[in-house]
Amino acid sequence: MFTLASSSMACKTELDVEAKSSADKMWEAIRMSAQLFPKIFPEEYxxxxxxxGDGKSAGTIRLLKYAPEVKILTFAKERIDLVDDEKKHVSYTVIDGEIMNLYxxxxxxxxxxxKGEGSVVKWCIDYEKASEEVPDPDPFKExxxxxxxxxxxYLCQN
Structure with missing residues (x-):
């Protein structure tokens, strides 16, 4: 008897969010997420x-603790892998938390x-499911x- 090796479950999902805020303003706010997000999104963070690390450069490790209203996660630990302020680009890997039970x-x-006077936030996840039963990361995308x-x-009001 023989078994077939399971195929890799490496997947990718992408999201584009159009914003009225300028790219510079949006990027600056995202880079300040450790301070801003818990303040302006207390129902999530x-x-x-x-x-x-310093909170902004490659090698930084951040611990995100989610509010009780976020039913799917209590925490995630992520490592910043790459930052390019000029190109307004950051990559990070989740290294601990409930996400790691699934992926x-x-x-x-x-x-x-x-984009015009506004901007577009492009968010892409590369992931590999822990098993075939694991759902796609749609809740995280939402x-x-x-x-x-x-x-x-928030940025348009402040």
Whole structure:
């Protein structure tokens, strides 16, 4: 008897969120997420702590603690892998938390591009499911879409 090796479950999902805020303003706010997000999104983020590094450069490790209203997660620890302020581009990998029970790898790339007077936040996740039963990361994509839309609303008011 023989078994077939399971095929890799490496996948990718992408999200584009259009914003009225300029690319510079949106990028600056995203780079300040550790301070801003718990303040402006208390229903989602309890806190974002810098565990290692300066909070902004590659190698930084951040601990995101989610509010009780976020039913699917209590925390996520992520490592910033790459930052390019000039190109408004950041990549990070989730290294601990409930996400790691579902996915062998979970790496996100975020880029802010100018579009007219506004901008577009491009968010992409490269992930590998821990098993075939694991669902696609749609709930995480929905949270990201909501976060970027609400961040834009906040920036337009302030």
């Amino acid at each position: 309890e806190s974002i702590e810098i565990v290692e 062998k790898t979970f790496k996100a790339t975020l880029k802010v591009e100018g 949270v990201a879409a909501k976060t970027f839309s609400h961040l834009d609303e």
